[in-house]
Structure formats: structure tokens, C-alpha cells
Amino acid sequence: MTSNLSLGTPANASLGQVNTMKLSLSLTTALLSLAAIAGAAPVTFDDPFNAGSPDVIGLASSFDVQKVVVDVGASGVTADIYTNYGLGNTSIAPYFDPTLGKTVHIGDLFFSLGGTLSYGIALYDHVGAQDNGGQSGSTVLAGHLYRINDVANGTLTASEAFNGFSGNYRPDEIVLLLNSNGYITDLGAGSVNVAGGGTGPEFKISVSIPQSVSSAFYSGMAGGDWGIHYSSANCGNDIIDGNNQVPEPATLVLLGSALLGLGLVRRRVL
Ligand SMILES: [Ca+2]
Numbered sequence: 001m002t003s004n005l006s007l008g009t010p011a012n013a014s015l016g017q018v019n020t021m022k023l024s025l026s027l028t029t030a031l032l033s034l035a036a037i038a039g040a041a042p043v044t045f046d047d048p049f050n051a052g053s054p055d056v057i058g059l060a061s062s063f064d065v066q067k068v069v070v071d072v073g074a075s076g077v078t079a080d081i082y083t084n085y086g087l088g089n090t091s092i093a094p095y096f097d098p099t100l101g102k103t104v105h106i107g108d109l110f111f112s113l114g115g116t117l118s119y120g121i122a123l124y125d126h127v128g129a130q131d132n133g134g135q136s137g138s139t140v141l142a143g144h145l146y147r148i149n150d151v152a153n154g155t156l157t158a159s160e161a162f163n164g165f166s167g168n169y170r171p172d173e174i175v176l177l178l179n180s181n182g183y184i185t186d187l188g189a190g191s192v193n194v195a196g197g198g199t200g201p202e203f204k205i206s207v208s209i210p211q212s213v214s215s216a217f218y219s220g221m222a223g224g225d226w227g228i229h230y231s232s233a234n235c236g237n238d239i240i241d242g243n244n245q246v247p248e249p250a251t252l253v254l255l256g257s258a259l260l261g262l263g264l265v266r267r268r269v270l
């Protein structure tokens with residue numbers, strides 16, 4: 001695991017003080033990690049707003065993602081996406097942009113388990129050619145949970161979903177589910193609801209997958225080692241990635257060592 005904590009060492013600190021400080025830091029970090037394990041609380045991933053590149057490519061007023069809040073509760077998994085997606089559009093439905101000459105779509109929400117992109121939830125119905133690169137026969141339904149069996153073939157990148165477009169976008173970003181040849185599996189229906197997001201975001205997009213839809217998805221999420229990936233549009237204008245960090249077994253060993261070490265140092269200092 002990693003920690004963003006950093007602690008300078010005063011020039012006049014004694015060796016005992018330094019050791020105690022380092023061990024206290026290890027202890028604090030380990031305890032914070034334990035708090036994450038217990039984490040029934042929703043996990044918030046904040047996305048920066050820099051009014052343009054590198055956060056948003058293209059119109060920051062139309063494609064910004066602001067945060068995603070994920071909750072793994074007793075009834076299932078929910079995720080709230082806060083975004084101002086849409087060029088003045090009043091919904092998250094696909095729309096034809098006459099300036100671009102392309103149909104713009106919102107992205108799907110992806111989940112990784114154990115570091116592997118494993119599941120996706122569609123935010124709208126998208127079918128075949130509607131996806132600017134989708135295949136005929138591909139049907140992906142809003143609010144459904146899909147298991148991704150083959151990441152390369154079961155998803156569309158921005159360049160595939162928005163092919164032929166040469167404007168500013170992130171061509172390699174995974175943006176949409178593609179349902180063909182068993183590359184993804186429809187596990188069942190959850191729900192998608194869209195509401196005004198209040199100050200700042202134009203939309204709050206809420207997805208919910210009941211525990212009963214997939215015990216594998218739910219138990220994996222409840223296990224705590226998961227991440228999210230989301231793009232505000234099928235050209236990858238803004239993306240948000242995040243991992244819910246849990247301590248590895250080695251960290252728990254370190255915690256024990258830190259506790260023991262702290263006791264030893266205290267005795268030595270006293
Ligand atoms: Ca953003």
C-alpha cells in the first residue's frame with residue numbers, strides 16, 4: 001500500500017525521537033488502513049476541476065466529472081456520479097452534435113476487482129451502430145450489470161466508439177460496454193436514475209445493483225479491493241479513476257511490528 005503522509009525530521013531530534021516518530025507514522029498509517037477495511041461508509045472519489053486540460057479535454061462546461069460516490073451496503077452496491085455532462089442537453093440521452101457531426105453518448109461505469117476490469121453498468125440503452133463503432137447485434141441495457149469476460153473485445157475505447165473524429169479526446173480510454181460473442185455477460189437488471197445535482201453538477205446519475213443480481217460482484221465489492229473507471233462521454237473528455245485501497249497482509253504484519261516496536265522504543269526512551 002502507499003501513503004501520502006510525509007513527515008519531516010527536525011534536525012535536532014534524538015535517535016529515540018526519530019524512531020518513535022517513524023513508528024508512530026507506521027502505526028497511524030496502519031490504523032487508517034484498518035478503518036478502510038471496516039469501511040461500510042460510502043467511498044468518495046473526487047475529481048479535479050481545472051477548467052480544461054488535463055482534467056477536461058474540450059468543453060469543461062459540458063464534460064466535467066466532479067465526483068463519484070460508491071456505497072457497498074447490505075442491500076447492494078450503489079454509485080452516484082456527479083457530472084455536468086451534456087452540451088446544454090437536458091438529459092443524459094445520446095444526442096447529435098451538429099458542430100462535431102457526431103452522436104455523443106455518456107460513458108458506462110466500470111468496476112475493477114483485484115486490479116482487473118471485471119464489471120460494467122450501462123447508463124443508457126445502446127445498440128449496435130448507435131455507438132459509433134459498436135457492432136450490429138450488440139445490445140447493452142441501461143441499469144444492467146455486465147460481467148466483462150474479455151476486456152479488449154467486450155469494451156469500446158474512445159477511438160472505437162467515436163471513430164473518424166480527429167478532435168481533442170482520449171483515444172485509448174475505455175468508455176463503453178460492447179455486447180457480442182459472449183465477451184460480456186448480462187447478469188441482470190439494477191437501475192439508473194438521473195436527477196439534478198444541485199450546485200455545480202448538472203446531473204447526479206445514480207446506479208444501483210441489488211445484491212441478488214450477482215453474488216460474485218457483491219462479495220467482491222464487499223471484500224474491499226475494487227476500483228472504478230468512468231468517462232463523461234464516449235470521446236473520453238473527462239475521466240475519473242479510483243481505487244478503494246485495502247491493506248495487504250504484509251501491512252497487517254507491519255502493524256503488529258509497529259505495535260511491538262513502539263513498546264520497545266518507549267521502554268528504551270524511558
Ligand atoms: Ca473533472
Ligand SMILES: [Ca+2]
Pocket residue numbers: 047048055056065238239240
Ligand atoms: Ca478527471
